Amino acid sequence: MALDESALIRGLHAANPPPAGVLGIGDDCCVWTPRGPTCLSVDAIAEGRHFTAAADPRLVGRKAAAAALSDLAAMGAVPVGAAVAISCPGRWDAAAVMAGLADELRRHGCPLLGGDTTGADSLVVSVTVWGEGDPEARGRLLHRSDGQAGDLLVVTGPLGGSLRSGRHLTPEPRLAEGRWLARHGFVHALMDLSDGLAADAPKLAEASGCGCLLLPEQVPVHPDVPDLSDTVTAALCDGEDYELLCAIEPAMWPTVQLAWPFAHPLAVVGWLLPEAGAWMEDRHQRRVPLAMRGYEHRDG
């Protein structure tokens, strides 16, 4: 099937009318009026790296949108808009990829305001999303660099087994959770987990000028991790969980636990340390270097 760019764009435009006062698909740019500080992320997924040639094209589109939205969740932001660039060979159903993508954006209240389509030798879906701080958080956006030594490291849900189970195609961007966290001043720093806790927690720590100590025995293991495998390593190192990792003032932990309104309980997985370095506790509560590494997407 050849990619009829103009028909695809016309269809997108018709299926995605922009909100009032916003110029959507059809001009050289989309146009909107921001209400305050704005955050933006671009996220690309590629055939053979983030999905196989046999993947359902609707799920590919869904995953591309969800992975991008997860970056807005990681700032505690409210989505304002999205624009997609799809580079699509004839063997892929571009319209199905777009439909899966548009559905996922719609589910999270994010209007699709821009698009570009080209032919290509393999499928790449690149999604740009932008958002603003929640008015209920007085527009506050959380950064990964604002953690403080002594903060608890806390995750929003169980980790591991995402790739093995196929769950990686249907990640759930934690937008509501991110907004809740941004409303509370005792939450200092936030990021999303895409490369595994063992790789991502040191990034948050380093950005905050801290070190980190992980508590492997306390990491909640996702039911997708098979019982007979090394479940702790899976929970620490598997990629594409798309849960959030935050740094919280420790004295507020009992309050946070009680107030947290979401189904999955929060779980403490470590601490931020005043000195640089990445550590974990072994079974005897001894501090040892964090030897495990997170997931890295295979390169060509």
Add this chain to the structure above:
Amino acid sequence: MALDESALIRGLHAANPPPAGVLGIGDDCCVWTPRGPTCLSVDAIAEGRHFTAAADPRLVGRKAAAAALSDLAAMGAVPVGAAVAISCPGRWDAAAVMAGLADELRRHGCPLLGGDTTGADSLVVSVTVWGEGDPEARGRLLHRSDGQAGDLLVVTGPLGGSLRSGRHLTPEPRLAEGRWLARHGFVHALMDLSDGLAADAPKLAEASGCGCLLLPEQVPVHPDVPDLSDTVTAALCDGEDYELLCAIEPAMWPTVQLAWPFAHPLAVVGWLLPEAGAWMEDRHQRRVPLAMRGYEHRDG
């Protein structure tokens, strides 16, 4: 060469410090504070469609940036930021692509604030750019839909021969020209020419609820078009010129011509008509249907 994502991102971050008050590469999102209505576009170029496997990787990066910036020029906007998603096989020098891209953005005062890199089977470079109206134009952004019947259609430079000559790899986004046009109320509508005047002028006309009449004998032909070819068809139908097309109040034309401060003179290439349809004048000044079509990128 395998793509070392984190090293590439670190290098980008170091080479592209964000402006004061802006959070650039390194967090889940970049963050800036908009001054008013904001416009955004995403533009992807793919190996085998927009450049060959033998192209200079720096020029590929430059072209990706310039094509995206041209969409800001087409709104009369001032660039605020850019984010890039590069999907790159090992046979391409990703760092060189990025260097060409970053240089081109820097040349136009556009900070690179976000990036994502993945492996892929073929090179795709997707660039998101955003901007604001020029304060000297009181923040005005031009749309392609605001042309009026009776307006002159005017281009900012000579057309044709871009692909044949290789000029398509080094397009010049007409940002200064776009800003100048946005400052003048007698300029009603604006777009950039990427698919050829014969394809793009009817788009501006249709978006404005008008038809158009092109004057092929008046279209300025680029020196890149060989003398012995059908020069008029080349100027009307070749793609990737990246000049601007605007709709101007006809009574103001003599004033505009005198005031225009740029090296390439403006040229009248047609009219907007009250009735729908796309027409051209033949050599005997008779109105005939616009039979020629613009350039369409080859699909797989």
